[in-house]
Amino acid sequence: DTEVTQTPKHLVMGMTNKKSLKCEQHMGHRAMYWYKQKAKKPPELMFVYSYEKLSINESVPSRFSPECPNSSLLNLHLHALQPEDSALYLCASSQEPAGPSTDTQYFGPGTRLTVL
Amino acid sequence: GENVEQHPSTLSVQEGDSAVIKCTYSDSASNYFPWYKQELGKRPQLIIDIRSNVGEKKDQRIAVTLNKTAKHFSLHITETQPEDSAVYFCAAPSGWSNTGKLIFGQGTTLQVKP
Numbered sequence: 327d328t329e330v331t332q333t334p335k336h337l338v339m340g341m342t343n344k345k346s347l348k349c350e351q352h353m354g355h356r357a358m359y360w361y362k363q364k365a366k367k368p369p370e371l372m373f374v375y376s377y378e379k380l381s382i383n384e385s386v387p388s389r390f391s392p393e394c395p396n397s398s399l400l401n402l403h404l405h406a407l408q409p410e411d412s413a414l415y416l417c418a419s420s421q422e423p424a425g426p427s428t429d430t431q432y433f434g435p436g437t438r439l440t441v442l
Numbered sequence: 443g444e445n446v447e448q449h450p451s452t453l454s455v456q457e458g459d460s461a462v463i464k465c466t467y468s469d470s471a472s473n474y475f476p477w478y479k480q481e482l483g484k485r486p487q488l489i490i491d492i493r494s495n496v497g498e499k500k501d502q503r504i505a506v507t508l509n510k511t512a513k514h515f516s517l518h519i520t521e522t523q524p525e526d527s528a529v530y531f532c533a534a535p536s537g538w539s540n541t542g543k544l545i546f547g548q549g550t551t552l553q554v555k556p
Contacts, residue, residue, distance in 0.1 A: 357542050368531050368546035369486065382541060416485065420542060428474035428535040431544060433485040 330434035332417050338440045341407060347437045349400040349417030358400040359431065360392060361416040369416055369433075375400060407441045414438055444469040444536040448547025455522050456555050463550045465532035466514040472534040475515045476544070477506060481528045489530075490517070522554045 330351045339345050349358065356377050361369035374382035375394040389411075391403040400417055414436045420429040445468040455461050465475075473494040478486035492499045492506045492515065499506050505518040519526055529549045536543040 359542065366529075366549070366551075368549055371543055374542045376542065382543060428542070428544075430476060430488055430491060431542070432488065433478075435485045 330417055330419050330432050332415075332434035332437050334437055335435065336438045336440075338442065339404065339407065340442050341409075343407075344403070344405045346404065347402040347415055347417075347439075349402075349434055350398055351419040351432075351434075352398055353419065353421075353432070354397075355419035355421050355432075356397060357420045357422060357429070358394065359418040359420075360390075360400070360402050361418060361433075363414040363416055363436070373402075404439075407439075409441050412439055412441045444472065444534060444545045446532060446534050446545045446547045448532050448550060450550060451548065452551045452553070454553045454555065457522060457524060459522055461517075461519045461522055461526070461552055461554075463517045463530055463532070463552070464514060465516070465534075465547050466512075467534040467545075468513070469534065469536065470510075470513065472536075474535055475506070475508060476533050477517050478531045478533065478546075479528045480531065480549075486531060519552075522552075524554050524556050527552055527554045 333348045358375045360372040363369045372386045373392045378394045389406045393401040416436045417434040418431040420431045422429050448465045476491035479489045480486045490504050490506050492508050503520045508515040529551050531549050532547040533544040
């Protein structure tokens with residue numbers, strides 16, 4: 327299995343809702359990432375998990391809460407989002423999170439989030 | 443911090459022509475340079491990457507060149523086809539320590555006209 331999968335594909339939520347995005351990989355990768363991508367812009371890093379521990383938080387608002395239950399799964403919990411949080415949320419994974427060389431990151435298909 | 447600049451922002455070519463996209467980076471410690479292709483509504487897909495111990499890498503119609511002295515790297519697509527139309531992103535890692543953080547260029551929208 328050489329893919330990163332994400333669910334759901336699309337999500338519409340109100341500003342008072344609580345929802346979660348899910349990401350899964352079975353490539354044995356030890357680093358997993360959350361990115362946010364606005365239309366016609368590059369992906370922006372939000373969080374990095376290294377061996378199931380949060381290693382980078384790019385000053386993301388607390389209404390986004392990541393969780394890594396095990397080495398294959400990554401969640402992003404959403405609460406009290408704003409309309410400007412509407413975007414494509416991409417998950418990615420790579421073999422090793424740290425070391426002398428950078429490993430390739432493989433992206434999931436993303437979740438298209440709309441906040442009303 | 444690391445900065446990656448990408449040019450041009452849009453590129454239109456005739457089918458069969460070549461396309462070149464250029465990126466410059468600021469951190470001389472960067473040692474890995476991937477290129478991603480993103481079709482409309484799809485995920486970014488790695489199409490080619492290069493590490494700092496080589497100057498050029500080729501995969502069929504796609505090639506990447508790296509000039510470490512000048513701190514720039516380029517994507518070359520030859521014999522372009524309509525299915526090459528997409529947004530292309532270059533990227534570079536941030537800093538000596540491999541934290542997994544990639545800095546992306548702003549993207550190039552490539553249109554290949556039949």
